[in-house]
Amino acid sequence: MQEPALVRNAISENLFNRVAAYVPGLNAKGALPPSAQRPWQKWVDAELGFRNHWYPVLPSRGIPEGGHRAVKVLGEEILYLRRGGRLYAIEDRCAHRGTRFSVRPLTFTNDTITCWHHTFTFDLCDGRIRCLLNDPNSAMCGQKGIKTYPVREVKGVVFTFIGDIMPPPVECDVAPGFFDEDVAICVADPYVVKANWRLGAEGGFDPGHHFIHNWSTWSACTGLPMTFGWVPNKEVVVETNMYQADKLGHNGFTRLASKSDVTSTSAWIPGRNGSADSEVVLPMARGFSPEQREAYEKSSYDGTVGGWMPGSLKVDWWPAPGIVHNEYYVPRDADSHYYFQVGWFRSPDPKLREEWANGELGQLRWKIPVVDQFTIDDATAREATHEFYAREGGWQQERTAPFDVELLMWRTFCSDHARGVQKVEHTQGKFPR
Amino acid sequence: MQEPALVRNAISENLFNRVAAYVPGLNAKGALPPSAQRPWQKWVDAELGFRNHWYPVLPSRGIPEGGHRAVKVLGEEILYLRRGGRLYAIEDRCAHRGTRFSVRPLTFTNDTITCWHHTFTFDLCDGRIRCLLNDPNSAMCGQKGIKTYPVREVKGVVFTFIGDIMPPPVECDVAPGFFDEDVAICVADPYVVKANWRLGAEGGFDPGHHFIHNWSTWSACTGLPMTFGWVPNKEVVVETNMYQADKLGHNGFTRLASKSDVTSTSAWIPGRNGSADSEVVLPMARGFSPEQREAYEKSSYDGTVGGWMPGSLKVDWWPAPGIVHNEYYVPRDADSHYYFQVGWFRSPDPKLREEWANGELGQLRWKIPVVDQFTIDDATAREATHEFYAREGGWQQERTAPFDVELLMWRTFCSDHARGVQKVEHTQGKFPR
């Protein structure tokens, strides 16, 4: 990978100056005074997610022709159906008396669903009442009935737009590059993590969290230590975090990881009351020879890490050069989210791309080492932190360290650019009909 | 069955006129303007049931001599005991410190219960403190202690009065005919449905709901289609629904089903944007020959269907002429009710009645086809609708269709005639002692 030149990023600098006063010990020049409300208040409000965004919800393979799946996204109960080759996503709640369609989804035609309770029949495309089987001349025919959700299916992933506005292109809400023609996508089965989605969206790029992976199966199998966590040099934060805000494009940042980290195999715990300091050696470095140790400390990860709205992480590369790890934290309800992970592989060869997406290549090179052996630690860390933020006032009680400044910048950026905040009312189907 | 002459029912007409304005598309002459509060507000308030009514709670066989059963009815925890041939129902909560008797019900005499915790001994008839075993001269002796519930046991069913007033005869709260001398009753084991009781009390006679039974085991076994749901001709609603309100008798209605239904085997879904309409044939009619189809469409169900306060359904006949299906929706708590079903058979022959009630006749002719194979669908439908009414503002958000007018009439009728509404305080034993 070509060594990139560091440049000052104006958005990063603005974000940095707005949040710096909230990080004790940062002592940053140019920091703005704290305001009455923290600049990331919208992030704190977004317990159920950001509204008016696209989210990956299902792998395409999870919903074959004729099949259906009921899923809760941002608290909304959604029924997916694939009929006549087309995929639909609708509110799983009859407009008449709220019966869940998913108990017995009747699709007598490929573009309608009939409620099994009272024969209300809805257009799958726009949710209007097509007819009542028992009352053909009903005045309700043609009226708005249920909510339908825009879906777009790309490279084996079902994306859904949750919101009320005219949806922007799905590309805006997916990490940049996903849609490139030469990129193949391997999709892991998403699973539920019992933690709020924001702990995922902060934890993925969190410079300080890598410490947890020293005990991963991946680390034990490869024999490679992780770090103690990266503590970015504060002067270069605005040069290594390249934020971009595009009204009709990607919103997020790319961090040049190699410029912000110092690699070491050991740290020291100072002794107390005159007793000796203790050296802590990273678990997998414990048997290292001096040569191995030196080689490791000279090495640095030369990839990039970035966060993308409404809530995803792109790591280019991981676990090996040429492979991109990309994960999404899809809000389910206030206390859980779907962990949706995909691995990218770029190749001009369609056969190789197919082998990556649907053969064993993606499984062996990305899914097994990353999803099965590595990121499960991240899921555990979110669950171990959830109680604090959900029930113990964590958003006020947390004590940020200097390496958290990037988290606060991200929260603030999202608060600046989110298209809306999901509310409980949205989950109850209270929209104009 | 003799063809009944249609007559205008004054109560039905009054109810119809009061609710018609709330049903879009009904365009009824004589409809009163909507009032500030909907006329069925008491129904909306009655989440825990109507107070001061009789309810069937247990089959007699469920509580033999010497036995006991703890049950929750309208949120009240009640202990049933049969001692010395007499059945008692008492508050399952000691007046002293609230200990549940049911953990170890001590009945040293046939007309008392002694709390296993501190020897408080209560009269099973009136709940007064008979004595304290450890303090014979206690000033509490003779004071009101616990609540006792009037019970009446008829034809194998234990009825209980939940309320504070002098109970009217149990006959007032049971569907008419149950007590007739020549009627034998087969009692199915009641079971808990995870839905509010009102969804049962509306769903049973709901003219539009029959569609669900097309997929019943009963339908598949008999080869008989059900309907798409009945949409009563609005002009005849007040002539087919015969309401009666008797201060000391039955409160409810009988619908002459044959006059309100049109039987067909197929319906049409209109095509959209010029594409062709699609015919939907009822599941069990799909293999019908033209002759079978014609025969079916000529047929009509010549029985009656009716709702009775505080919450039951009487279908005369079902599943065959001569058999009455009668079911009760007994509130348990806000989120569940007991589904209590009985089948009737009228005969002058006591041996045949015995064979119906306790032999195999009632099992084979009514319990297996109806309870096991048919009404389980109704229970499922209630559960699939509960979330909407319990958590999503369904009582306000529902969108009624013209065939729902009968439901609104029923809700209004119950609001007019209920003897009271159960409150949370009642469930906590807060009554004068």
Add this chain to the structure above:
Amino acid sequence: MQEPALVRNAISENLFNRVAAYVPGLNAKGALPPSAQRPWQKWVDAELGFRNHWYPVLPSRGIPEGGHRAVKVLGEEILYLRRGGRLYAIEDRCAHRGTRFSVRPLTFTNDTITCWHHTFTFDLCDGRIRCLLNDPNSAMCGQKGIKTYPVREVKGVVFTFIGDIMPPPVECDVAPGFFDEDVAICVADPYVVKANWRLGAEGGFDPGHHFIHNWSTWSACTGLPMTFGWVPNKEVVVETNMYQADKLGHNGFTRLASKSDVTSTSAWIPGRNGSADSEVVLPMARGFSPEQREAYEKSSYDGTVGGWMPGSLKVDWWPAPGIVHNEYYVPRDADSHYYFQVGWFRSPDPKLREEWANGELGQLRWKIPVVDQFTIDDATAREATHEFYAREGGWQQERTAPFDVELLMWRTFCSDHARGVQKVEHTQGKFPR
């Protein structure tokens, strides 16, 4: 045991006079008029326990060298660790972002714990931030981080102080005699009871509750009846309940049981409306010969029973002379507590004491008959009463009998002398850092 002379206890008299007006039928001379607030209001408030007291939490054997245990006490999540021969108790919540340490407790040195999430390293003694492994020069080093809990380990029991003040000696919060040199302690494994702790702290010495034990395994195996419950002669309550309140010592009371009980094997339930009275014979007395009956009724328990703050019971003797049963009700959360039971044996012989504490002696003579066969009934009684106090207004709705006067005295005494009341905020780690 020497017959003690009865003396008037000034504290008991004061307590008695303050609560007597709340017990109908007591008709006590000297009773003070009821006040606007009941004198035991602090007891009613102490749903989560009394703050600033010591509690027994774990048996020492439950946490060996190198081990750890996460426990919830008074709603606070505490992590215990034994490292380098020393036992520590710390807040199980990182000061940084609330991560639970207990998921992977990293103790690179014997006096620190490092958070597995972001390398924050805390001093186990005082909770200060020793260092951040990834940021050695952090300005946070030396700042207060997490809460640490004073622990003291005596005779195989781990005691912990939950509070904010300078802790008094642990002896103040343990039943008197526990620390005597010649007393050996056998510790049963504590278990969770699904009832508020106060129901334990009232039920243990409750004079009226003994009735429940007539059905105990112990009673059935020994063939010995219990009583119908003791109803103390109200004149002698202030002479048999010896209260003591010591600012730096034990707070509680000793009841001279032999002076307050009448032993009988039968009681009478009066007949109603002229029917005959019925005799109730205690279960295990039912086969007694007249001689056995007479012997039993002459007998009286010549031991003492007492309650000690913050919440324990000491019975001297039980189940046999020379053995002291001592049990603690340690608040866990509003709906549960730990039932922590220990048996004492006094001997000048260290070998015998060792045999009691860690050999089979304590198991056979105390743990099996008392913990396994007897006090499980008490746990059941608490659970059967919990709903009333937790959800049905029991603290207001209870109807006290004369024999409850001792409970009200105890509640009032605790309200007078408790060092504080635990609040929800305490459980969320909201303390100055």
